[in-house]
Amino acid sequence: MRVFFIGFGQAGGKLVDMFLAQDRKLGSASFRGIVINTARTDLMGIKHIPMEDRLLIGQTMVKGHGVGTDNVTGAKVAADEIDTIISAIDRRGTHDVDAFVVCAGLGGGTGSGGSPVLCRHLKRIYREPVYAVGVIPAPEEGRLYSLNAARSLSTLVNEADNVIVFDNSAWKNDGESVKSAYERLNEEIVRRFGVLFRAGEVSKYGVGEMVVDSSEIINTLRGGGISSVGYAISEAIPTMKGGKPVSKKDSGGLLSGILGKKEKRVEPHVDIASGEDKSAKIIGLVRRAMLGRLTLPCDYSTAERALVLVAGPPSELDRKGVEKSKSWVEENIAGVEVRGGDYPVDSGYVAAVVLLATIGDAPRIRELMELAKEAKEEVVKSRERSHTAMFDDGGVDPLFE
Numbered sequence: 001m002r003v004f005f006i007g008f009g010q011a012g013g014k015l016v017d018m019f020l021a022q023d024r025k026l027g028s029a030s031f032r033g034i035v036i037n038t039a040r041t042d043l044m045g046i047k048h049i050p051m052e053d054r055l056l057i058g059q060t061m062v063k064g065h066g067v068g069t070d071n072v073t074g075a076k077v078a079a080d081e082i083d084t085i086i087s088a089i090d091r092r093g094t095h096d097v098d099a100f101v102v103c104a105g106l107g108g109g110t111g112s113g114g115s116p117v118l119c120r121h122l123k124r125i126y127r128e129p130v131y132a133v134g135v136i137p138a139p140e141e142g143r144l145y146s147l148n149a150a151r152s153l154s155t156l157v158n159e160a161d162n163v164i165v166f167d168n169s170a171w172k173n174d175g176e177s178v179k180s181a182y183e184r185l186n187e188e189i190v191r192r193f194g195v196l197f198r199a200g201e202v203s204k205y206g207v208g209e210m211v212v213d214s215s216e217i218i219n220t221l222r223g224g225g226i227s228s229v230g231y232a233i234s235e236a237i238p239t240m241k242g243g244k245p246v247s248k249k250d251s252g253g254l255l256s257g258i259l260g261k262k263e264k265r266v267e268p269h270v271d272i273a274s275g276e277d278k279s280a281k282i283i284g285l286v287r288r289a290m291l292g293r294l295t296l297p298c299d300y301s302t303a304e305r306a307l308v309l310v311a312g313p314p315s316e317l318d319r320k321g322v323e324k325s326k327s328w329v330e331e332n333i334a335g336v337e338v339r340g341g342d343y344p345v346d347s348g349y350v351a352a353v354v355l356l357a358t359i360g361d362a363p364r365i366r367e368l369m370e371l372a373k374e375a376k377e378e379v380v381k382s383r384e385r386s387h388t389a390m391f392d393d394g395g396v397d398p399l400f401e
């Protein structure tokens with residue numbers, strides 16, 4: 001799938017920077033994109049995107065200093081400068097893209113306010129679907145972040161064709177601060193969505209036996225609402241030659257570096273790669289992807305649609321395994337539409353991605369809405385507690401009215 005990424009705000013910008021760096025590393029041209037911010041320093045921190053694709057907006061209003069976690073201002077700036085934003089996107093080339101993906105941290109100001117505005121305009125102008133990848137804040141980041149994210153997310157679900165959510169709190173380790181985990185969290189995001197959005201693109205091995213093309217991803221996401229992604233990885237069985245394993249070259253690409261040092265979750269090796277073994281391994285991987293940690297923890301049984309994607313060296317891909325996995329996913333979600341296929345890549349690993357689309361229930365989203373409601377009530381109360389009340393009880397006249 002050819003994707004046009006727009007990174008809005010600091011988190012969104014960093015993510016798109018990583019998506020494009022991954023694409024370049026793979027020598028692929030599936031991804032292109034621009035980044036937008038109201039803060040000049042955040043744009044300077046971007047590493048892989050050329051200066052002409054970094055857009056500073058809101059200079060008259062905030063003078064390049066950011067909107068300071070105020071997403072109403074973020075939305076206003078985006079609306080005021082929407083023509084400049086669309087021109088920057090057009091300049092980068094949109095004629096051959098399959099979808100737009102707007103990435104943003106929903107708890108801040110610029111991306112939180114700007115991304116729903118941008119999605120609305122992209123949908124009006126282009127025929128291609130517009131998706132959002134929205135990062136929701138951990139409760140410990142404070143109620144203002146939750147309030148921002150709740151407002152942004154409830155607007156985004158009406159403006160984007162689908163919002164794929166990543167929950168910072170589900171992914172940071174105990175005792176770790178969200179900030180110190182950013183880099184690791186971003187790698188997790190880019191890895192999952194990199195495999196998913198790349199499905200169907202021609203690799204060195206051609207296309208898969210059961211190719212997932214962009215229309216299958218688009219149809220899976222067609223129901224709108226929010227979605228979540230699961231992922232699992234396993235080492236590929238080494239090819240045997242003269243009774244000895246031939247070390248498999250990992251291209252340093254899509255699936256490499258996936259096993260974090262601390263969480264090696266490699267399945268035991270099976271020496272003989274029979275059809276049954278391959279099939280069982282794929283089913284096991286898909287189950288782990290769906291039952292393991294999702295980008296947004298949710299009740300998978302409430303998903304309306306799903307897409308199963310198995311990526312790995314061609315010797316590991318197995319039609320029967322993918323078919324059986326699809327049936328298993330279908331038995332476990334609310335809807336009956338489960339699409340799937342394989343994606344051959346040059347790697348020593350096999351990965352399964354499960355996209356759970358249009359989810360009916362996610363406790364974290366309910367918690368976010370609850371926190372936001374409390375924060376809103378607090379704002380109203382503090383407005384009522386006027387800070388000038390102590391001067392109001394008469395006696396002293398102001399200098400002038």
Ligand SMILES: Nc1nc2c(ncn2[C@@H]2O[C@H](COP(=O)(O)OP(=O)(O)OP(=O)(O)O)[C@@H](O)[C@H]2O)c(=O)[nH]1
Nearest residue numbers: 009010011066067069105107108109110111137182
């Ligand atoms: N996963 C992840 N989350 C991030 C990252 N940077 C910021 N966030 C989260 O995104 C939210 C804040 O959004 P930012 O993108 O920093 O804010 P912004 O859109 O630039 O808006 P302002 O700074 O208010 O102008 C918070 O919930 C942060 O925890 C990152 O690199 N990775």
